[in-house]
Amino acid sequence: MKRLLFLTLGVVSIAMPYLRAQDQGSIAIEAKPKTDSIMLGAPLEITYTITLPQHMSLELSAWKPQATRWGDLTLWDFHIERPEGSTVTTLTVKLLAFKLGKLDIPDLRIPVKDNLDAQGDRVIKSPTIPIVVIDPTQGMAAPALKDIKAPKKPLYFWETKLGMSLAALALLAIAIALWRVLKRRQKARAAGLTARPLLPPEEEFLTALAELKTSDLLGIGKHRDFYFALSAHFHRYLDRRFNIATESLTSSETLKLLHASREELGVSLAALIPLKNAFEDIDLAKFAKYHASAAEHTKTLAALSDFVENNRPIVSPETQTAKETA
16 A cells, blocks of 8 residues: 555656646747848848747837847837747847947847736847848949950041040040139139028028928929938038038938947937938939828928937027127
8 A cells, every 4th residue: 555655656746847847838939030241220130939838928018119229239120920829929020230340139138928927927038149230331342344355446536646635635625614613603602601691500401491391392393303402401411510521421321420420429329210211211212213202201301300409509508698698
């Protein structure tokens, strides 16, 4: 009888951990990035496959798109998908990197909620993922040159030494004429600028923006002219406000310069995200002949205006009193 009792207790002690494990289920996580390299300022998409017991689920209410950060990475967006009755959860995360070179996506701490036990919540960690962030201005390789021998043919007049000399003289004369025209235009522009008082960069841009809004460029279908003028006014504002040179830079290069010098210029990282979207819409209108909808147009103008308003220089009370007294 005692042997039977001890045998029964032994079987139960062996089976209980197995039954408890079966009831709890297993937890596992795998990560798969869409690519191992991205352009600076472009979102990186990562798919996390998470195995959870059916009584557990992800609790990501604390994650805030465009606000939650992990080191040099900002959460751009995320999406959770779990079929009914399945133990597999697919978590798609889009991260935005603002640092060039090799970068490790850290182990994300993903909160898990136990629906059967209020005290059983836990945090699972994702594996670290190495990526490379590429400068978009240096991401294209130069095409390979091929050694092609042209067939021999009789020389035309302009291919002779005399013809090439005359062509060089003609080009020189054209260059001198263009230089003179440009100098006259610069003098006229300088005279126009000195004829009226120079406004602060914020007021100058907002005034130019108001004039653009009241113009009939969009009404007559000149969308590219409108956005070219808008881009020129905003670049002039950036140059005057922050004492930088962006007139000859592309939108991507301008954004990169602002990001690299954001601490020195006093520009927040959060302010660069809507500015990046506005630059993309402006470039589409300028170079792809894209006609933005009324909502997209309004959003672009609002993003530029908000950036200008939020980055006004801080005026001390003493300076303000001096201005009012004057």
